[in-house]
Amino acid sequence: MSCITEEKLYEEYHDKVFGYIFNHTSNKEDAEDLTNDVFLKAFRSLERFDESRASVSTWIFTIMKNTLTDHFRRGHISEELNEDYVSSDDIEGSYLKKETLEEIARALKELPEEQRDIIILRYYDGLSLTEISEKLRISYGMIKIRHKKALAALEKLLSYGGKITEFSGKLKQ
Amino acid sequence: MENKLRQLFDYQRFEQNDNLNKLIDDTHRRARISAIPDVFMRNISAAGDPSTSIEIIKKQLKQL
Missing domain, CATH: 1.10.10.10 (Winged helix-like DNA-binding domain superfamily/Winged helix DNA-binding domain)
Structure with missing residues (x-):
């Protein structure tokens, strides 16, 4: 179980997520939408996230990368939000901290x-x-x-x- | 090793570690690479009011 709140997560990582995504999409509207998607997924998974197994930063980074990958694979067409949640086990690269x-x-x-x-x-x-x-x-x-x-x-x-x-x-x- | 370095530097673009940023800036200065995109990145501010946006996200969550 995670001790971090949705508010704290958003406050700490919103700018980093937006900045990274904007750098990769060069489109402000896309970056805003995708940033929202990242946090929707994160909030949905938050209760099940285990901080003892992975850092919050790496977890958010993974959700963000997956969201970006999906975005480019779909050819920028907006679709329903993926129902999958990202658990601590899904995080690759434990050295990413x-x-x-x-x-x-x-x-x-x-x-x-x-x-x-x-x-x-x-x-x-x-x-x-x-x-x-x-x-x-x-x-x-x-x-x-x-x-x-x-x-x-x-x-x-x-x-x-x-x-x-x-x-x-x-x-x- | 090389792949891990790439991933770490990609992660650095996200985390913006100050000590690493300084080393990167020094390299870019020596190599005369324009650092404008990265400087822009570091100063990029959230679009709109964060407190308003988080409420919108929470609303969207409830609707799903």
Whole structure:
């Protein structure tokens, strides 16, 4: 059972949901409608949501992503709201939580700037290595090497800490 | 690893972690990428009055 109220959920996540959806649809009316759909689904599932099994943020994020996927699959035609509710079991990627973002930020800070930039341009901005090479005016070969080094360094950094990390799944003593 | 990074950065677009945003901004500045879409995203405000909208949603729920 969840302790979070509908009001608190709406207050905390409305802007994030709307902003994310608007970024993907570029249409204010669609974004408003879809945001409403997200919260309708969330309110309907709220009683059954188990906060001990998944974070609220990840749960809302999953509902939002599913809603967006349905929207694009339907070709933007509005239909009856899906009756399915999203339980804690439906959430993929248990590492998708606020704490992991902090871990990533800490790990990225440890990287040399040149490696960090490649990771951000590749995985946040979605650029190919060729595009990164052109943007940074560095040879493709060099970008490829730095990219590989950056991934290896991140893997190592995220494995340390004396706890199970969601990334590597290894338990460190 | 790569897929997880993509998902995490996608999640970052939603959560807007401040420390990560700072690193992203620094990268964009160095790479001279326009950050306008992201800055707009961070300052985007809810359409209409949230307290009014939540009442509308609750009404819709009752009707279903």
